Amino acid sequence: MNESTVEKMRQLKFFGMLRAFKTNMEEHQKTMTGDELVSFLIESEWDDRNNRRIQRNVQNARFRYKSEMESISYDIERNLDKNYFLRLAECTFIKKNENILITGSTGIGKSYIATALGNQACVMGYKVIYASTSKLFAKLKMAKADGSYLKEISKLERQDLLILDDFGIQPFDNQSRASLMEIIEDRHGKHSTIVTSQIPIKAWHETIGEKTIADAILDRIVHDAYRIELRGESLRKKNTNNDILEE
Numbered sequence: 294m295n296e297s298t299v300e301k302m303r304q305l306k307f308f309g310m311l312r313a314f315k316t317n318m319e320e321h322q323k324t325m326t327g328d329e330l331v332s333f334l335i336e337s338e339w340d341d342r343n344n345r346r347i348q349r350n351v352q353n354a355r356f357r358y359k360s361e362m363e364s365i366s367y368d369i370e371r372n373l374d375k376n377y378f379l380r381l382a383e384c385t386f387i388k389k390n391e392n393i394l395i396t397g398s399t400g401i402g403k404s405y406i407a408t409a410l411g412n413q414a415c416v417m418g419y420k421v422i423y424a425s426t427s428k429l430f431a432k433l434k435m436a437k438a439d440g441s442y443l444k445e446i447s448k449l450e451r452q453d454l455l456i457l458d459d460f461g462i463q464p465f466d467n468q469s470r471a472s473l474m475e476i477i478e479d480r481h482g483k484h485s486t487i488v489t490s491q492i493p494i495k496a497w498h499e500t501i502g503e504k505t506i507a508d509a510i511l512d513r514i515v516h517d518a519y520r521i522e523l524r525g526e527s528l529r530k531k532n533t534n535n536d537i538l539e540e
Contacts, residue, residue, distance in 0.1 A: 309341020350415035360408035370525040395489045397523030403489040419453035430469040450479040460490040461500040481513040
């Protein structure tokens with residue numbers, strides 16, 4: 294009877310329940326009441342599916358760094374308020390379709406912090422995509438050429454959280470500007486975006502170029518956005534000989 298039950302669980306893809314059932318049988322645990330056994334199996338299946346969902350979300354996000362909240366440095370010279378950041382990590386900004394802008398000099402930890410927030414969003418069940426801004430627009434140019442542009446834009450629009458890393462590191466040409474406008478317009482009031490940049494926000498208008506388009510883009514992403522302005526020494530330089538991973 295147990296072999297038949299195990300096979301049915303396998304066919305139904307109840308892998309968490311299957312492992313829990315086999316473990317319970319192998320370890321000869323104390324006999325459970327009917328409701329205790331059902332609760333034990335259901336909890337095991339739920340945990341397994343939840344863990345697989347998180348792994349799938351993280352894999353689909355394609356983060357550049359492996360970043361976790363616990364490894365964030367809150368040294369006073371960084372200008373990163375711990376309580377403020379932990380409130381952002383609750384991800385209510387995603388529920389409210391709000392944006393986060395992270396600025397600071399190169400190597401200060403902008404990408405790492407954005408990834409930590411993105412990873413936290415994955416754990417909480419949100420769909421996330423991380424993208425280097427310059428690489429994203431290069432990819433979209435290729436998509437224009439091969440006819441997959443609308444598919445790529447639609448994929449970005451569906452994400453609960455889009456992380457645009459290293460924004461403005463390369464100047465925007467007409468096509469990249471138009472694509473940025475389309476992405477921001479599609480997401481405005483519907484989903485959240487995190488933007489990291491070593492360029493101060495006050496200089497983004499000039500970076501984007503084309504006054505009318507720049508005005509429209511910045512009005513949608515900067516207005517009422519949460520801001521993190523990192524300061525201090527480059528962590529890459531500071532930790533050259535250390536094992537600290539934050540960059």
